Amino acid sequence: AQSVTQLGSHVSVSEGALVLLRCNYSSSVPPYLFWYVQYPNQGLQLLLKYTTGATLVKGINGFEAEFKKSETSFHLTKPSAHMSDAAEYFCAVSETDKLIFGTGTRLQVFP
C-alpha cells in the first residue's frame, strides 16, 4: 500500500528565509505526487503536482518540489518565505483515483 510521511508537524522560519518542508513516500508503482496548502478556515488548494517527466516541478506562489526516486522524496521548497505563506501543507501520493495524504506540516513565518 502507498503511504506518505511528512517529517515535522511544525516548521518555523523567519520572513525571507528558505522554506523546506519534507515529504517521503512509499509506492510500489511509479507515483503521482501532490502538494496542497490549507489556509485557516479554508479547504485545500493545489500547489503543484508531479506526474512524469521533469523531476523539478514549479508550482504557485514561488514554491517548487523535486522528485527524487532514489530517496523516495518529494520535498517542497521556497527560496524566500513571506508572511502570507503561513499555512498547513499536505503532501499526497496517488492510489488510482484516490489520494493518500500525509499528516501535514504547519508553517509559521516570523517577521
Next chain:
Amino acid sequence: DVKVTQSSRYLVKRTGEKVFLECVQDMDHENMFWYRQDPGLGLRLIYFSYDVKMKEKGDIPEGYSVSREKKERFSLILESASTNQTSMYLCASSLIRTGPQPQHFGDGTRLSIL
C-alpha cells in the same frame, strides 16, 4: 473557475441526531470524495463515488453513509451522530482521466456534536 461548494461552514448538532452534509460541484467531475480532518491525523477518506449511485468505502466509513443521486451532488450522512464525529469535513471532486488527477476541495464544514 472550479467550484466545490459545501452547504454549511459551521454546524452544531446533538448526539443521536441524523446529520446531512451537502456538497455540490460545478465542474462535471466524475469522482467525488468525503474526508474528515483531525489535528495530527491529516485527511482520512470516508467514502468516495466515481459515478451517480455508485459509492465505495474509504478508510473510515463506520458511522457514515453517502448518497449520490445526481452527478454534481454528493451527500454525507451521519446516521446517529456521536461526539467522536466532531471534526472538520472536506468534500472534493476530480476528473477521471488517464492517470490520477488533482482533487478540488470545498472550504469544509466544521461539525460539532454536543
